[in-house]
Amino acid sequence: MIFNSLTFLVFVAVFLPVYFNLKGRNRLIWALAGSYLFYGWWDWRFLSLIAISTMVDFYLGSKMHVEDDERKRKQLLLASMVLNLGLLGFFKYFGFFTDSFVAMLQNFGLNPSIHTLNIILPVGISFYTFQSMSYTIDIFRKKLTPEPDVLRFATFVAFWPQLVAGPIVRASDFLPQFRKDHNFEWNRFTSGIAQVLWGFFKKVAVADSLSPIIDQCFGEPNAFASIYLLIGVVFYSFQIYCDFSGYSDIAIGFARMLGFDFPHNFRTPYFSKGFSEFWRRWHISLSSWLRDYLYISLGGNRKGNVKTYRNLMLTMLLGGLWHGANWTFVFWGFLHGLYLMVERFWSKSFGAIMDFLRFPKALKLTINLLLVYFFTCFAWIFFRSPDFGTAMEVINGIAGLEGFNAVNIMNKFIVMKGVMLISFLLVVEISDLKWNWGEVVLRNPVFRVASFAVLLWMIAFFGTFGSNAFIYFQF
Template structure:
């Protein structure tokens, strides 16, 4: 089920009314959350509910065993079992054909031919997200950071919680799981915050992302026909598309969770206002970057040890992050480029330079900060070319054409692919985010109802005609 579908427009109010009509019965409320979540997920393909249920049951009982067993060797065996089960399922559904095809191509380059058929495997939506969520649960129990859940209903609701099930944020058990054990009392202020976030998220998805998608798709799908100006514009459109699409989903997810009395972690913090790549990764897909930090980077040694080990650890994290996004060499190269951009900051010890939010109260950025923001955005936009392209060769050709056809003349840009109105809309959107960057949504301060009215009008006039219903990160 999609957040921007008519089905969800019926589903959400019905679940909301039923949930709060059961106020005072926490167990039944959690059962309703669980049933609602399975209906939400099964709406896409009910066959994969069994996969979700298996992952839930496996980690629930492994978690109990990890807490019960005291022998380190036995506990490690249960942790390895969880890793094998979760990563094995993820690897089969997401990476089987990729590894098979890469293996065959490697042998063919040596003159050896294999005739091994690939499998027609459907990638279950959300599998990368809920797999990492359950993995963090068993790892944290093994590290004795949390206690195992004794309530199967609560744990199953935690794994399948429908607002963030298919595209995050990737929640930690320490934050989300205890919320299923707390008594819920309807909080009107929290509900209003949730509605504001839902409204802003829908605007970002249906107005900004989906409009940009029309132009980005047209340019990327026909890049051989255009000059550098058009291709640069296509990359910029995709930058706004993927940000508005994914952060829009997150806003809706956090907003829906608030309607039911839950607080999810923040996943985006205005990443395109970052002043270097290090700051960008502290602001973009925060739940994933912190997951890799806590469960890969730090166990590898983190920033301890020699310079070489620190560089190695960073490279591994970025390559794995790229691979997490999809079974294609384009994602791995995307991760590798970000590693190459990050490593100089690590060497010069400037990767954590902008931990503090100095300058966030300024009306306008300084000229120095503006140049850094523009430079970081340009680098990130360049890497998105690999992320968006169907193959490495297509990405390289796209980039090559930017440099071999250095023209930017409106007459070379087909009218249906070049929109002054869209550029104005993106400029206004960027300005609104800049002036509200200290808040989670722009419906704060002066002219609140005017801003809400403008967003609703935009949704009714532009958003309802969107043909791009799916969210980009559903494919991951």
């Protein structure tokens, strides 16, 4: 089931009233049943994967907690990792590694006959396996005590608002919230609705309106002149941001309505002055997961410069691979790893040059913002392209500076609509830094009524309907 569908509207209309009329275990059972229905609507067979991951991690977590022998604790953790990463590896990466292996052998003149399996990727598997893994890792690190109630644990793993595309919530933050009944709170509910509406606006109005232009550009880059390709890349940077942060807003908003607090997943990432800051603002739940469970496990920045660079690169390469089974994602991760390394190496000297040139503060800030945005967009080209050939066609097309001598032209009406919506988004986000609209919605009832009505009008007037799936579902 996806948020921008009529089925989901019916689901919510039934789920919410029943949820608030139940208490204790009945509410948990209802939440779990709703979550499994939400997921199973897409393909009920893959519910078994969530169930297996849930049961095994629940069992291993309990065993690990009572086990004193460090070696056995490690074995239990290893079992959890093998299971979760095994499921992820098989369903997401089996075909990718097999194809890559065959291609490598072919480079050596061999022609192996290897049968590949046509495996369907279960939606959201990357999200719930990471969430479930964080539970066993935190128990291993003795940062968390195991959850004694399997029903509560199962609901934590499958909770529908964030099940298929995050945010990836940690057991230590989220499980305790299941231990009390959340009464209906009007303020929480309205604040949740505000975030849900804003998320819908970002998804159906902004992201989906930009989609036709982007699909054209990356579908046939050779047919477009540089200016159009440039528009396509800039539009993509906003499409992916609005699509994914829109999903996060909807998830966080619904969770808040139900009584749960999820952490922020995006904080105006394109206003970052550096790449490390970008990763503190973009997909925060994943980047902090990778930092805490991978980068720090590798040694973080505690073992000298060389190893710090190595750890940064490894973390970003795996972060890239997490997004999808394609070398373009790995390269996207590589670029961000490189950006972080260069920033670490160069930032002081760069600041010194700026100071030496006596650039005004505002100009320095603008240069930083534009540089980060430019290089982020460059990496997005690889992220969006189906293969390296397409990415290079886009880059060559832009660099070729062919002006307006296009084979194909873009629909100027869609471009104008896109520019207008992006401008509106930026105005809201920039003004939010000063006024914090979320707070104003809570404080001022007149503003609340007006903003809800305006968002509803804008969704009706600008929205693209027809159940376009969220981009991050494929990850």
